[in-house]
Amino acid sequence: MFLLLSWVGFATLASIPLTVAQSTYPVVGVKSGINIETGETPARRNINDLxxxxxPEWDLLIGALxxxxxxxxxxxxSYFQIMGIHGQPHMAWSGGGPQDGGSGGYCPHNEVLFGTWHRGYLSLYEQVLVAQAQRxxxxxxxxxxxxxxEAADRLRVPYWDWAADPNVPPATIPSTVTIRRPVNGTLAAxxxxxxxxxxxxPESAQNGEFGRFSGFGSTKRCTQEGTSYPDSANEAMSQQGLRERVYxxxxxxxxxxxxxxxxxxxxxxxxxHGNVHVHAACGNDFLWVETSGFDPLFMLHHCNVDRLLAYWQALNYDHASMEFEYQTHGLFAAPRGTTVTxxxxxxxxxxxxxxLDSEDFISSQGWGYTYEPLRFWDQEPSQLxxxxxxxxxxxxxxxxxAETTGARGGILSRIGVRAKRDVYRPWQEQEQPTTETEYFAMVEVERSELDLPAVVNLFVRGHHAGTVALLGMPVEGISYDEIxxxxxxxxxxxxxxxxxxxxCALTEDLQIKIMKPDGTSIPLENVPSLKVDVESVDVVLPSSMDELPLFGKPHSRRVQLKVLGLEIGLDVKFPF
Incomplete structure (x- = not known):
């Protein structure tokens, strides 16, 4: 009975007896809303559009959640147990086996499993969400x-496209929302x-009944003195250059x-993705791996991560195979040194x-959802x-x-332009492609030298250039990033x-400030592994919207790291 209900919708999901709920819940993807003749599949939609x-989809999303x-x-x-899979409480989820690895949760950060593991996590969450909506x-x-x-059948997890619009979703702000619900046989708002x-x-979790638990009261956003949600979050998010980094x-x-x-x-x-965890709630619960899953921003955020990975796979369909081998630093169900493939x-x-393994999630296709404009059912890979x-x-x-105000030219120029779709327009189509030179800071650091979580802030002549976010796990291993x-x-x-x-100037004038959540700095001499190279790359701009830029061979110079001088006035605010 349990397997049948888990596949078709859990008509009585909220009241499943404990003896039944202890069985394994198979992750199969939502099967409703799919056209059985054509294969057309519902898309995960932007939360702002919903x-x-x-x-009806909005009404059901709020009701189901x-x-x-x-x-x-x-x-x-329950929401508590599903979202607790990510971090605390550190206990085996139904069917997940006993703990025999690291002291953290199941989630792999700074590991190649990051993309496929979260794809499976989203599928589990989506099944439960849709089943509740159907009920x-x-x-x-x-x-x-x-x-x-019909709206319930096509409902899927929504995403927050923080790269196109870094402002936190307006739907996450008010304490109450109005939806249409059945009241005495009629529909009422x-x-x-x-x-x-x-x-x-839950009070039981705060009292330790599930083991060590860091959550207190309820999830919090921008509670530090001088901050507020959403204004402080939006200000910090707007300065992360997420659009450029994703592109x-x-x-x-x-x-x-x-x-x-x-x-x-x-x-x-x-x-x-790490920058969003740091800034979207000014730190607070959304920053910490132990509690970040409980903030409702989490699934909106990670749905967008999955969407962007699906886009990359479509762009690279001819060489997007998944082959890897490394040793993990330890996860809830994988001891340190376990070989991961x-x-x-x-x-x-x-x-x-x-x-399920990564090969099962090599594509989003077949898991009951898609993202616009991916139409697997009637398009060839080249068309996708x-x-x-x-x-x-x-x-x-x-x-x-001509629309870039006060900035040097180049495909990534963004100064003075707000992140709104009606403001951003593509380049004019041109007969002859042009070449621009782009510049990047390439960052490498050994995590064990830092008191995590931490951020590595980059400045050029006192102006904030970007942030490398390093979340709390794993506590060791090399991380790379590009600004x-x-x-x-x-x-x-x-x-x-x-x-x-x-x-030369970017190399010589780049400065670093490493900070911890309590606002204190980590001295550069404590992080000897930190390396920053400034890279210049000639980029051939595309001649039409159906083409992508072509990046040439990079030229790089190693930065002699200098801490940001206290006498330099900062033009940016950070949650830490």
Whole structure:
């Protein structure tokens, strides 16, 4: 009975007996809403679009998430237990086996498993969310029941596209929201507690009944003195250069290892992902691996990470194979030194036939969802690549030089332009491609030399150039990241220099400040592994929206690291 219900919707999900809920919950992907004749699959949608639309999918999303959060914390399908898989409490989730590895949670950070593990995590969460929505839809008045049942079938986890718009989703701000619910056989618009605004930790967890637990009261955002949500979060997020970083990573990453993990190279999606954890809630619960999963921002954030990885896979369909081998530094279900490959089980996620691995999640196709414009059912891989190329050019790509205010030219110039879709326009199509020189700071550091979590802030002549975010786990291993420097050239007074002199100036004038969450600094001499190279690359701009820039061979210079002088006035605020 349990397996049947888990596949078709859990009509009584919130009240599953404990003896049944202790069984393994197979992750199979949501099967509803898919056209059985064509294969057309519902897309995961932008949370801002759902919120503004305020239709049946929005009503059901709020209702389903509220039901998950209200479920008893002993139920493995409750919000508490599912989101606790990521970090604390450090206990085996249903079917996930006993702890025999590291002291942290199941989640692999700074490991190649990062992308596929979170893809499995999203699929589990999505199944439970949709099952709750389907149960709720069945209770709507007869006059609208079919409409709500169809909306429930096509509902998927929404994403927050923090690269296109770094402002936190407006839907996560108010403490109450209005949705349409059945009342006495009719449909009424009523205010309800907003489950996207936060989550109240169970008293039993705070009392230690599940083991060590750091959450207190409820999830918090921007509670430090002088900060507020969303204003402080939006200010910090706007200064992270996320659009540029995502665009560069999608184009420059050469293989799955590099795009999916900061352990694989500087052009990963995991790198900017860390910045979102640091700044989207001004630190607080969303920063710490132990508690970040409980903030409702988490799944909105990680759905976008999965979306960007799916885009990279579409762009690189001809060489996007998943082959890797390394030794883990220790996870909840994998002791330190365990050899990890694409066939390593992604604990605690099981399918109907046993543990799932990275090969099972090599593509988002087949898991019951897609992202616009990916249409696997009626497009060839080359067509998907063209569609994604146009999409990422429109969302994250260059602006015309004439519209770039006060900045040196180049495909990544962004100074003075707010992150709104109606402001960003692609370059004008041209007959002859042009070449620009772009500049990047390539960062490498051994995590064990830092008191994690920490951030490495880069400045050029006192102007903030970018942040490398290092979350709390793993506590050892080398991390790589890349910071585009194009947007800092004009503010730093370097716009009139030629390419060679500019490379020298960026190298000589780059400064570092490493900070911990309590606001204290980590001396550079304590981090001898930290290396920063400034790289210049000639980039051939595309001649149409269906093409991507071509990056040439980079030229780099090693930075002699200098700590940021206290006498320099900072033009940016940080949560720490």
């Amino acid at each position: 919120h503004m639309e305020a239709g 509220s039901a998950m959060q209200a479920a008893n914390e002993t139920d493995p399908l 709720i839809a069945d209770g709507y008045p007869q006059s609208v029941r079919r409409e709500y049942q 009523i205010p309800v507690r907003n489950p996207l605004a936060g989550y109240t930790y 560069t990573s999608l184009i420059r990453a050469q293989n799955w290892t590099e795009i999916s993990s900061t352990a694989g190279g500087p052009n990963s999606i995991e790198g900017p 694409e066939k390593t089980p992604l604990a605690p996620f099981d399918g109907p036939d046993g543990p 690549k063209t569609a994604v190329t146009r999409t990422i050019n429109e969302l994250y790509g260059p602006v015309r030089q 585009p420097l194009q947007r800092i050239i004009s503010p730093a007074g370097l716009a009139d220099l030629d390419a060679d002199d500019l490379l």
